[in-house]
Amino acid sequence: MFKTIRLCKQHGVKAGAHPGLQDLFGFGRRKMEIDPKDMYAMVLYQVGALKAMLDAEGVELSHIKPHGELFFYMQRDKGIMRAVLEACATFKVPVYACQNPEQEAMCNEMGVPFQGEVYVDIDYSPEGRLVPFAQSHPVTPDLCHERAFGAAMKDSGKDINGDPFNFGFKGKPFSICLHSDSPTVLENAKLVRQAVDEANRKKFSSQKTNGHRL
Structure with missing residues (x-):
């Protein structure tokens, strides 16, 4: 993570967080069932770790974008979507996602900037x-x-x-x-x-x- 942060700093690239399910062997792309309270803590923990490292290097956190199966889990389960967005709201940066009226509305409700995306x-x-x-x-x-x-x-x-x-x-x-x-x-x-x-x-x-x- 430090290596990537320093490369971002060197080349003037914005650094965003990419939190995902704790599925190391499947690269965060396999389904897991997680309680919303645990999901909130997991996203807060992952993004918070990156934020501390960014602060140490004098680089701003630009955005948050859920990775892989976490992204799809949010689309299937509104309780998970809310837990993830509540954690993201702590950092006061945009959340990236595909153009999704439901997620955009929930972001607006929480005061989280929503950034639509094309894949x-x-x-x-x-x-x-x-x-x-x-x-x-x-x-x-x-x-x-x-x-x-x-x-x-x-x-x-x-x-x-x-x-x-x-x-x-x-x-x-x-x-x-x-x-x-x-x-x-x-x-x-x-x-x-x-x-x-x-x-x-x-x-x-x-x-x-x-x-x-x-």
Whole structure:
């Protein structure tokens, strides 16, 4: 963790917490049943440990994003969602998640900033929900580019069957998720960066305010 924090500091990268289930062998992607009170303590413990290390290095905690099965557990169980968000509220930073009206409403209730996200290297179900990493189709860098560009330009994507759906950002900013253990992650990231730059040029380069380009 210290190594990553120092790399963030060296390269000017924001550092966020990625709390997950205590499933070391399964990389936090296997189901576990946890009492909401224990979940609250677990998230507080994990993020608190990172926050102390960030403070020691003079780096701010930027955001919190639940990892792997913890993310899906929150979508299935509103008691778990509340426990996680109550722990996150302690740190007063945005919580990242897929565009989810229920979670956004709960964040608003608790005063937790909500940051919607697009996932370009895993699939979406026909209902617009995320498909777990292990159950998603492999992606190419070009497909990641296509998905990022479509989200930025049209607020839309395609589900696992190839049918279109709307993300519902409605002009609000969103983040883009890439998984670091994807085999082509470096090329994925490069092409997604290109997609973001292309979309920004198309959407904003011709806009003017008081005769000046934005």
